[in-house]
Each structure stands twice: as C-alpha cells, then as structure tokens.
Amino acid sequence: MRKNIKLTAAAAATAALALGLTACGTASDPGAKSASGDKAAVTEPLVVAASPTPHADILEYVKKNLADKAGLKLEIREFTDYVLPNTATQQGQVDANFFQHKPYLDDFNKKNKTTIVPVVNVHLEPLGLYSKKVKSLKDIKAGQTIAVPNDTTNEGRSLQLLAANGLITLKPGVGTDAKLSDIADKKGLEFKELEAATVPRALNDVDAAVINGNYAIEADLEPAKDSLALEKAQGNPYANFLAVKEGNEKDARVVKLAELLNSPEVKKYIEDTYAGSVIPAFGPAAK
Template sequence: MKKSLAILAAVLSLSVHANEKLIVGATPVPHAEILEFVKPTLAKEGVDLDIKVFTDFIQPNQQLALKNLDANYYQYRPFLDDFNKTRHTDLVPVVGVHIEPFGAYSTRIRNLSELKDGATVSIPNDPVNTGRALVLLHEAGLIKLKDPSNTLATPKDIAKNPHNFKFKELESAMLPRVLDQVDLDMINTNYALEAGLNPAKDALVIEGADSPYVNFLVARPDNKDSVAIQKLAKALTSPEVKAFIEKKYSGAVLPAF
C-alpha cells in the first residue's frame, strides 16, 4: 500500500511539473539572455522555462498565436498593436520589462554634422520601426516630418529632406550587415548588441530613457493570467533583474520598472 502511494505521489509530482512547463520565444540579445538569468529562479518555483530563440520579429508572434509558444519577449507595444491589426491576432502585453534605446551608427563619420548631401541612410522596413527611425532623425534635425508624433511614419511622410538623403529600407536583422555599406545605419539595439556594437558609446544619436518603446512580455488572452506566466512576469521585474540589466548592458538596455 505504501509503495502504491509512493508511486502515485511520484506520478502526481511529474504531472504538476509538466503542467508548469513554459515555452517562451525571444530574440537572442538581450531578451534570451535575460530569460536565461531568471530560469534558475523559476525552476525553484516549479516552472520549467524553455527558451526558443528567433532571429526575426514575425515568427515569435505567429508561433504564439498558433499556441506553439506560451509567451514571447522581444517587442514593444506599437509593434504588437500593428501586428495584431494586420494579422488579425489578439496577443496581449503582460508586463513591461526594459527599453532598448534606438540608435544611429556609422563607420564613415564620427558626427552627424559630417553627413554629406545625398548620403545613404538605412532604416528598418517594418512599419513601426520605420517610423521610429524617422522620428529619431527628425529629432536630430536631419529631416522634418509632417507629423513627428506619427509612430507609423514612412519616407512619404517626410516634409523636408534638405540634404537629399537616400533611404534604404531593409529587414531589421539585416541592418548591422550593411553598416560598412551606408553612410548612416539606423539599428535596433538588440541587433546592435548582437553585432558587437555598444549603443551607449557607438551610437551617433540615440533615444533617451524616456523612450515609449518598452519591451513587453506578451501572451494570449487565454493564458496571460496563468500561474506560470505570472511567475515569469514577477521574475522579469524583480530587483535582481534590474541589477542584472544595469550591470550587463551598461546603459545600452534600461530597466522599465
């Protein structure tokens, strides 16, 4: 009888552990690194964190909508809102974790004032990041947008381009690869970090700490309030994670809590 009870207890224990498995999609830097940092903490709380790394911005949302992932961590609200609208999904933000200030980089100049007329400027080609890059260029005084508050601005929304810059739109992940081929390269911080750039030192202009582009942990309406998701949300916004971000990224990534 005791042996049967022991076997039953073991089976129940395994079932509970399996129910707490959490599959989370993320881009490599800094998202997957931050998830790796909280993985041991979650393990102690009975959550088996399985991190799936993606190198693009579309698949993590598609896989989450298809329920191949339980959550993802790599995007900010404007991007999520645009994805939901254009892909007819209803993914939801759970908690904001950090900010990655967007920056402009170059191997050809050391100061924005050195940009020549007709210079080639590469920018992301997805709607939200295109707008983000153009707003930063507007704030730097290089161009003038019709509406600087338009987060979905495109090159067609440029009111004044006094230096006749030529804009080259590329997939975000491709931008670091063309750094030596353009005069100015507008790169998302996660891709800049992966390429070995230090946004705090290498960017010629960069967003401030007041950037509205907070990166969120994202889930679905059916699981956002689950015990495992909420444990992950709590871990990602802990004092330990704040200290980890500040120490590891030295200002290139900023805690949002």
C-alpha cells in the same frame, strides 16, 4: 554554451509545422492544460519565444538563477525575426514571447488578426544611429544614404529619431507610424529600407544606419558609446514586454515569470550587463 533552441525563419517555419501536426500542446492549447493555474499546468515547462539578445539572455538569467526556486520550469526558444514569435504564440507552438514593444504589437495584431496581449514591461532598448564612415552627426551630408528598418513601427521610430536630431524634417502632426513619404525635407539624404535584423550587416554599404538596440548589441555595438544619436528613455513608449495569446494572462506560470522579470535581481542583471545600452522599464504593460 546555450541549450536553447535557436530558430531561423526557415527552421522555425518547419518546426511550427511539425508541432502543429503533433498531439502535444502548450498553454495556448486549451486541450493541453488550463490557464487557471492548476497543479498540472504549473508543472509543465513554460515555452517562451525570444530574440537572442537581450531577451533570451535575460530569460537565461532567470532560468539559471531564479526559476527553480520559484518552482518554474522555463524553456527558451530563440527566433531571429519579428514575425514568427507572434505567429507561434498565436498558434500555440509556444506559450509566450518576449521581443517586442506595444506600437509593433498593435500594428502586428491589426495586420494579422492575431490576439497577442502584453503582460508586463521589462526593459527598453534605445534605437540608435550608427556609422562606420562618419564620426558625428554633423558629418552626415546631402547625397549620403541612411538605412532604416522597413517594418511600420520601427521605421516610424527611426524617422522620429532622425528628425529629433535635425537630419530630416517630418510633415506636421506625423507620429510614430511615419513613413518615408511623410518626410517634408530629406535634406538631400537617401534612404534604404531593410528588414530590421539585416540593418547591422548593411553598415559597410551605407553611410549610416538606424539599428534596434538588440540587433546593435548582437553586432558588437555598444549603443551608449558607439551611436551617433540615441533615443531618450524618458517618456519612451517602446518598452519591451512579456506577451501571450489573449486568455492566457492568468496562466500561473506566466504570472510567475512576470514577477521574476520585474524582480530586483533582474534589474541588477540588466544594469550590470548592458551598462545603459538596455534599460530596466518595469511595470504593467499598456493594454
């Protein structure tokens, strides 16, 4: 059983307030320890916010199998939404986070005036279309309802997936930030916008749903086997990465974790554990 701290949105907000009132800091708190990699900083645990699956699972593998040998103390805090990990990183309640891709982060920083930056790419979770009511794409007909994530980047990503598979037609020139209003031809389909984390629970209430890879796995779906349609990995801009508040990229602990997350051991763990539902995507993250 995990010893990580699992935080729902409400619990995380309470924890964030409590942490903000204490004198304890993290690497994002300049008064606590420097980001220059001095001995004191290296001996403090690196606190990383992460989505439960696969992010926290990958970090748990690193913690149990690689971190001690590398001299890294790692603490994992699980969050079940896509907002609090970034706000907690920005405010210094955690040192880093691991849950998101670049289009989402760019949109988040712009809307919230935050300064979170990517450190290193780790993996890709292909977005997929799922259904409990139809067996194939050709069975999706006019009048049926498809649920999609309601955040800007994942909704756009979902609409691109639907368009690529002929279920809708988007207006010319529409990119990854596509909205429902950018659909040129719905082909009689209806759409239900939901928070990404809740989409799997809506599968019984809609005809099909576009679900993020991590939430699909949590819902006991196997993207490589159960999806009606799945994103292609080649040229995909949605690699998930380790991220920190700007200025903390050179924290010795962050550098060490980045190296471990791109190690051959982690590559094998991802390939063996997820069988194509999560794909290694190592390398420098786009700035």
